[in-house]
Amino acid sequence: MANTPDSSPSGAAETQPRALGSNATARGPLESVELLSGQPRRRRDRRFRLLCIGTAAFSVLILVGLLGSILIQGLPHLTWTLTTNGPEPDPQRAGIRPAVFGTLWVCLICGLLTLPIGVATAILLEEYQPKSRIGRFLYGIIQLNITNLAGVPSVVYGLLGLTAFVSMFGLFGTAASDQDTQTSRYEIGVRYFDQFFSEGERAILIPVDSASAPMTQPVAGMTALNFYGEEIQPTVLSPGQPLPTDETLQYTLYADAEAGRITQQAWYYFSLPLGRGVLAGALTLMLVILPVVIISSQEALRAVPGSLRAGALGLGATQWQVVWNVTLPSAMPGILTGSILAMSRAIGETAPILIIAGIVYISRAPQHLMDDFTVMPLQLFNWISRPQEDFHSLAAAGIILLLGILLSFNAVAVLIRQKLHKPLS
C-alpha cells in the first residue's frame, strides 16, 4: 500500500523496533534502512500537517480581516440615524430604514411562499415512492432538476423574474418605458383623480375612471372633492374674470386650468403585470431559495428512521397520516433549520433584486404589494459604488447591521437544532 520506492518489505518490517525505542541504536546496519524508509515519510507527514494548519489558519485570518476591516470602518458610523433615516444625499444624515422594511416585506412574503412549496416537494420525493416506471423516471428528472436549479446563478433568476413577473411576458401589453402608465393593466384598490392646484390643503380633486381617461376640463356645476375627501361645488370662472376675495376663493378655478393626474393606492392595491414591486421581488427570491429549501427538507426527512413510518403504517395509518403525524413532526427541527438558513441567504441576495427593482430612490417603507422597494444589500451596493469616502463608511456600518441580522438568524437555527433535536433511532 505504501508506494514510496524505498519502502521495501524489510524496511516496513523494521520500522517496528524503532518505534518501540531504545535498543534501535544497537543495530547499526538496520538503522540506515529505517532512515531511508521511515524518516522522509514522517518528515513529509509533518510538513503536510504544518501546511494544513497554515491553510486553516489562513481561513481564520480571512474572517478576522474581513470582520476587522468592516468594524474599523463602520463602527464610528453605526448610529441611530442609520436606522431612522432614509437614503439622503448627505452621508451624515443618510439611513437605511426603507431598505430594512423592504427586506422585511420581501423576505416575509418570500418565506411564506417558499416554505409550503419546498416542503411539499420534499415530502413528495421522500415519502411517496413512485410505483411505476414512468413515476420513477419523473422523480429522477425532478430530483436532477432541483440539484441543477441550485447551481443556476441568481442573476439569471433575476432576468427570469423580470420577464415572468415584472412584465408577465408582455401579456398585458408591453410598456414603452417604466414611466409609461398608459398601458393596459389590470388593477384593483386604486383610485385616480385629476387634481387642480396643490397648495397645501387647497386642492380640488375630480375622480376619474382609469389612468388612460382623458383629462378633465373644468365645467360649471361639476362635482369634486376637496383635500379631505369631502364633496364640494367648485366655482368655475371664464379666463379673465376677477377672482373672488371671500372664502369661496379656495374652491374657485379658471376654465382653462390644467389638471394633473394623481393616483391613490389602497393597502390592498394589486395589479397585473406585477411591475417592479415587492411581490415581484419576493417571487423571484422564492425561485432562488426554493432548491435550497427542498434539498435541506429532503435531508431532514431522510434522517427520520424508517421504523417510525413502518410502525405508523402498521397501525393502519394512511400515507398522509404517517407524514402529517409522524414524519413531519420528527423532521421539523431539521426543516426549520434549513429554512432559516435559506432565509438568511434570501436576505443577503442582491443580484436578482437589483435586476428586478433597479437602483431607485426609495424614501419610505413599501405601502402595498406593488410598491417600489429596495432591500438592505441593494442599498449597501448603492453606497459602496459611490465615489465618496463617507458613503463607504456608511456602507460599512450598514454591513455591520446586516451581518448582525444574519448572525442572529444563524444563532436561532443553531438553537433550534440543539433544543429540538432528539435522537430518534
Next chain:
Amino acid sequence: MSSADELTGASGKAQLDERVSTLLRGERRPLALVRARELVIYALLLLCGLFSLLVTVAIVYVLAAETVTFFRFDEVTFSNFFGSTNWNPLLGGQKSFGIWALISGTMLITVIAMAIALPLGLITAVYLSEYAPKRVRNVLKPILEVLAGVPTVVYGFFALMTITPVLQWLHSGFSVYNAASAGIAVGILCLPTVCSLAEDALQAVPRALRDGAYGLGSTRFDVSVKVVVPAALSGIISAFLLAIARAVGETMVVALAAGSLPQATIDPREQVQTMTGYMVQMATGDVSNYGTEYYSMYAVAATLFVMTMALTLIGNIVRRRFREAYE
C-alpha cells in the same frame, strides 16, 4: 405511567373497553372519503413537485425567446457575437457584440478565484477530515459556515476597500478596479463551498480503507493523499466543478471590484467586465428598456446559463456515475 396503572385491574379494564368502543364508534370515517383526501393531497404534492420543473422550463423559454429577439436585430450577427472580442453595446454608431470579451473577463476572474479556492479548500477539507483534533474542528467548522453565510455584496466591499489597497501597496501597477482583487474575493467566497463539499466526499470513504493503510505502516500523509483522496476523487472533482460554476455566476463582487471595461486581457492588474457584471451594469444604468442593449442582457444571460448548467450537470453526473462504491 400513572394512566397505565389506572388501566390495570377490573375497573381499569372496563375503562379501556369503554375507550376502545368509543374509538371504534366515533372516530371512523368513511373509507371513500379518506381515499379521496389522500388522492387530493397527492395531487397537490405532485403539483408542487412539477413547479420546480416549470421553473426550469420558464428559464429556458425566457432566455431562448429573448435571445432570438436579440439576434433578429439588424446590428447583431452571429459571426460578430461568437467571433469577436469587442463588446461595445452602448456607443451609437459602432455597436459590437463580441461575447468573447465578457467570457474572457469571466474566465480570468474564475481562474484567479480557483487558484485560491481549490487548493486551499481541498487542503482544509483534508485537514478537517483526516488530521484535525476535535477541538480545532469545533472552531474551524463554524468559521467556514460564517464565511459561507456572508452576503456577496460584503465580499465586494472587502475586495474594493481592503484587497485592492493591499494589492496597490504591493505593486503600483494595479488600477482601482482590477481583476485580481475581484478574483481573490470570489476565491474566498468559494472556499467554504469547496471545503464542505470535498469534506463530505472524504468523509464518505469507509473507515476500513484507512485502517488497512495504517496497518501497512502508512503515515497520515500517506493515508490522506494516497488512499482517501483518490478514493474520494469523483466527489472532489464534482465539488471543484460546482465551485467553478459558482465563481462563473458570481455577480456582486465583480460588479463592485472588477470594473466595467469589457476587454480580452490576461493581465490581472487591468479592469475587466464579466458576463454578470455586464448584466448589473445594464440593470443599474439608464439604458432604454427595449433596445438592442436590453436584449443583449438576455443573450449574455443565456450564455452564462449554458455554461453554469453544463458545469453543474457534469459535476452531478461525475459524482453519481464515478462514485466508488465500497459497501
